[in-house]
Amino acid sequence: MAEESWKDLYEKTQEPNSPPTGPILFYNDLVIEHFTNPRNVGELENFDGEAVIGDPSCGDQMKVAIKVDSNRIVDIRFRSYGCPGAIATSSMVTELAKGKTIEEALMITDDDVIISLGGIPERKRHCSLLGVKALQEAINDYFRRGYDLD
Amino acid sequence: MRRVYLDHNATTPLESRVFEAMKPYLMEAFGNASSPHHYGRVAKQALEESRIIIADLIGAKPEEIIFTSGGTEADNLALRGIAYRKRERKGHIITSSIEHDAILSTCNDLEKDGFTITYLPVDSQGRVDPDDARKSIRKDTILISVMYANNETGVIEPIAEISEVAREHGVPFHCDAIQAVGKIALDVRELSTDLLCLSSHKIYGPKGIGALVVRNGIELSPVLTGGHHERGLRAGTENIAAIVGFAHALKIAIEEMDSYQIRVSALRNKLESDLLNGIDQVEIHSAKAKRLPHTTSISFASVEAESILLHLDLKGIAASSGSACTTGEPEPSHVLSAMGISPELAQGSVRISLGRENTEEEVDYTVKVLKDTMNHLRRISSQWNTLKAL
Numbered sequence: 001m002a003e004e005s006w007k008d009l010y011e012k013t014q015e016p017n018s019p020p021t022g023p024i025l026f027y028n029d030l031v032i033e034h035f036t037n038p039r040n041v042g043e044l045e046n047f048d049g050e051a052v053i054g055d056p057s058c059g060d061q062m063k064v065a066i067k068v069d070s071n072r073i074v075d076i077r078f079r080s081y082g083c084p085g086a087i088a089t090s091s092m093v094t095e096l097a098k099g100k101t102i103e104e105a106l107m108i109t110d111d112d113v114i115i116s117l118g119g120i121p122e123r124k125r126h127c128s129l130l131g132v133k134a135l136q137e138a139i140n141d142y143f144r145r146g147y148d149l150d
Numbered sequence: 151m152r153r154v155y156l157d158h159n160a161t162t163p164l165e166s167r168v169f170e171a172m173k174p175y176l177m178e179a180f181g182n183a184s185s186p187h188h189y190g191r192v193a194k195q196a197l198e199e200s201r202i203i204i205a206d207l208i209g210a211k212p213e214e215i216i217f218t219s220g221g222t223e224a225d226n227l228a229l230r231g232i233a234y235r236k237r238e239r240k241g242h243i244i245t246s247s248i249e250h251d252a253i254l255s256t257c258n259d260l261e262k263d264g265f266t267i268t269y270l271p272v273d274s275q276g277r278v279d280p281d282d283a284r285k286s287i288r289k290d291t292i293l294i295s296v297m298y299a300n301n302e303t304g305v306i307e308p309i310a311e312i313s314e315v316a317r318e319h320g321v322p323f324h325c326d327a328i329q330a331v332g333k334i335a336l337d338v339r340e341l342s343t344d345l346l347c348l349s350s351h352k353i354y355g356p357k358g359i360g361a362l363v364v365r366n367g368i369e370l371s372p373v374l375t376g377g378h379h380e381r382g383l384r385a386g387t388e389n390i391a392a393i394v395g396f397a398h399a400l401k402i403a404i405e406e407m408d409s410y411q412i413r414v415s416a417l418r419n420k421l422e423s424d425l426l427n428g429i430d431q432v433e434i435h436s437a438k439a440k441r442l443p444h445t446t447s448i449s450f451a452s453v454e455a456e457s458i459l460l461h462l463d464l465k466g467i468a469a470s471s472g473s474a475c476t477t478g479e480p481e482p483s484h485v486l487s488a489m490g491i492s493p494e495l496a497q498g499s500v501r502i503s504l505g506r507e508n509t510e511e512e513v514d515y516t517v518k519v520l521k522d523t524m525n526h527l528r529r530i531s532s533q534w535n536t537l538k539a540l
Contacts, residue, residue, distance in 0.1 A: 027460070035460065041530050056533050057493040059454065063532040079532040083456040087530060 027084060030118045035084040038091035040098065042077045049142030053134040060086040060127070062134040064094070068142055073097050073105055078134070085120055085127035089113050093131030102139055108132060153466040154512045158352070159301050159329060159445060159503035160470055164395070165354035171398040172356065175391035183388050184377065193390045200397035204361065207404050208348075209337035216362045216380045217393055221328040223373070224347030224362040225252040227384065228324040229260065231370030232293045232345075239264040241292035244321075246270045246278045246307070247488040248300055253326055254484075270296070275439035276303045276489045280311040287319045294323050298330035298341075302472045302485045302501050303436040304445025306334065313342045322368060328352060328360070332403030333410070333442050344368045348400075350392065354506070355399030359392035406506075414504045415443035417513050421502065422446055424517040429524050433495065435486060444504040447472075447486070449495045450524060452533035458500050461523040467516055469502050494533075 027035070044050075047065035054061035060082030067075035076098050080090040092113050097105045110128040114120050120128065155163075175196060181189030183197045198212070205212040218224045233241065245257055247269040257267045268286045270278050278296055287294075294316045299306045309325050316323035324345035327336055332353035338346055345368065349360040364370060364383065376385025403410070425432050431451035450458060455471035462469055472483025482496035491499075502516075528534040 032460070032464070035457070036464065036526075038530055052532070056452075056497075059497055061532050079530060079535070081452060081531045081533045082454050084460045086454075087457060 025121060027088070027121065028118050031084065031088040031120055034088035034091040034117065038080075038087055040077050040091065040094040041079060043079070044075060044077045047077075048145060049138040049140070051134050051137030051141055053137055054082070054130055056081050059083070060130055062086070062090050062130050064090075064131075064134045064138045066097070066135075066138045066142060068102065071103075072101050073099065078131075080130075082130070083124070083127065085124035086130055088117060089120070089128040090131045090134070092117050093128075093135050097135055102142070105135060106139055108135065151466045152515075154468070154508070154516060156467060156469045156502045156504060156508065156512075156516065158505035159501065161351045161357065162354045162505055163507075164356055165399060165402060167402060168355055168395045168398045172391045172395040175394050179390070181390075183390060184379065193388075196390050196394050197388050200393045203397040204348075204400055207400050208331070208346075208363065209339045210363050211366065213381065214338075214363050214366060216364055216383050217388060217396075218347075218360050218362055218384055219358055219386075219389075220351070220360040221250075221326070221347055221349035222252040222360075223384075224349070224360045225250070225324075225326055226256055227362050227370065227373050228345040228347060229253065229256045229293065229295065230373050231383070232322055232324070233260050233263075233265055234371040235369050240266075240290070242266045242268065242288050242290045244268045244270060244283055244286045244291060244294045246272065246296050248272055248276060248278075248302075248305075248485045249295070249297055250301055250326060250328070253295055253297070265292075272488050274490050276300060276305040276436045276485065277439055278307050278312065280308055280315050283312050284315045284319075287315070287321060291319070291321050294321055296323075296325060298325050298327040298336070298346075299334070299442050299445075300436075300485060301329045302445075302483060303439075303447045303489075304329075304442035304503075305436045306330070306440045306442065309341050309343070313344075316344075317342060329442060329445075332400055332407070333444065335407075338363055338365070345370075350396035350399055353399050353403040356392045356395040359389055359396045361396070410506055411443045413506065414508070417504050417508055417510060418444055418446055418502075420510065421504075421513045421516065422448070424513070425520060428517060428521055435489065435491065435499065446502050447499055448502065449486075449491070449499040450520075451495065451498060452531045453498050453524065453527040455498055455500055457527050458498070458520075458523055461526060462516075462519060465519045465522075467519055469500050471500050472496075 044065040048068040050065040052063045062080045064078040066073050076094045078090050080087050110132050113128040179192045181193035183193040201212045201215045261267050270282045296312050313323040322344040325343045327346050328349040331348050344365045346363040351357040372383050374385045433449045435447040482493045486496040
């Protein structure tokens with residue numbers, strides 16, 4: 001799907017009359033769209049911070065790398081192993097983080113990810129934590145690297 | 151959208167010949183088989199004729215067939231019926247670690263009630279060793295329960311041997327034959343089972359009907375009490391239309407079994423070899439064991455099953471898996487875990503169960519879509535590059 005169409009879907013979920021973002025049984029169209037067309041997949045050659053979170057033997061894992069310029073996340077790439085919820089929330093976390101300052105990125109919560117996706121099934125709420133934790137760990141890694149330079 | 155149904159171990163569509171046979175009993179012949187008037191007698195006749203048809207098809211006596219609401223209830227009646235037939239809540243039950251939840255959850259419940267359970271292990275191919283059953287028997291063993299064929303891998307268990315072990319020790323033997331009936335030969339006298347359960351909707355019959363085959367002389371305590379239906383073992387007005395449908399479905403399945411087996415096993419074998427040849431890092435589970443002709447359990451390295459299934463579903467293909475990512479805790483299939491398959495591989499396992507309406511062209515389409523699925527998910531997967539580098 002083209003870039004416009006996922007934004008259309010996203011905007012639909014932001015409309016006042018859009019369906020509630022609470023417990024839903026199935027993945028909505030936007031989650032499925034992020035699953036079939038995840039954003040920012042891949043690796044960064046010159047990253048400033050990276051993290052691997054999760055354990056494949058427990059069902060999910062996310063690797064994320066960030067490129068930081070003037071305290072801003074200018075590029076971000078991920079790879080995830082897991083269920084559709086894990087893949088879609090990983091993708092959305094990278095979209096939310098891209099372009100944000102480090103401080104703003106650290107404020108992203110699992111609820112932000114879920115709301116941005118227009119809701120995910122209740123039993124999949126834990127998936128969104130994977131992406132948020134991975135992002136925070138990548139930022140921590142960025143800080144550590146910074147201190148190493150001192 | 152094009153749709154391909156490959157989940158026949160979950161359920162099957164109602165066969166049109168079965169539906170035609172059921173129709174009169176949904177409308178004009180609606181009587182309660184317990185009523186003495188005309189309507190009741192018509193229903194009673196259909197009920198008893200169906201009982202005879204089913205009994206004849208599986209080598210049982212008509213009075214040994216107890217109709218239930220399905221396989222789950224039949225399993226419950228077998229286990230609880232034996233466990234509670236004496237009013238004391240103790241005793242030892244032997245089952246296998248790869249049973250359906252209808253058995254495992256019931257055993258779990260019985261355990262809480264004071265019974266002890268032994269879960270027999272399986273080998274890497276998913277087979278129970280009858281010797282393990284023999285060694286597990288204790289003085290207080292009240293029941294051995296092992297499935298005929300596994301719903302996930304299709305592995306056929308050595309039921310005749312296990313029932314012989316049970317008979318030698320005077321222990322009743324129950325067999326969950328829900329996935330096997332109508333697909334492979336089944337004769338309760340040859341298998342020498344004391345209890346055996348059947349379900350209709352896995353063989354193109356209606357849902358909501360099944361049976362427990364109770365050998366004459368086996369005493370059971372009922373689970374559902376009420377009227378004197380089904381020899382007092384299962385109260386509740388009989389669902390005549392469903393029972394008639396069940397009998398017809400079983401008759402068709404058994405009469406057409408030879409051609410069914412040839413057709414679906416050819417499709418299954420083609421599917422497996424095309425996947426092994428066309429996709430990297432694929433593993434077929436229980437490939438060395440005797441299996442049902444239509445079932446295959448396949449693991450794809452570095453991808454998770456629910457993602458595979460959603461991708462297939464988006465392309466119109468319906469399959470299933472034994473694992474579920476629901477709570478944040480890993481829940482890989484208990485069947486594959488019991489076989490010693492690693493959690494990583496078990497989490498990427500998909501079950502495909504073919505049916506009589508599937509075609510070779512559908513198998514080709516499925517292989518093509520699965521190739522796309524692997525390209526898509528492995529490109530995203532944090533595991534794939536690591537694995538490939540090894």
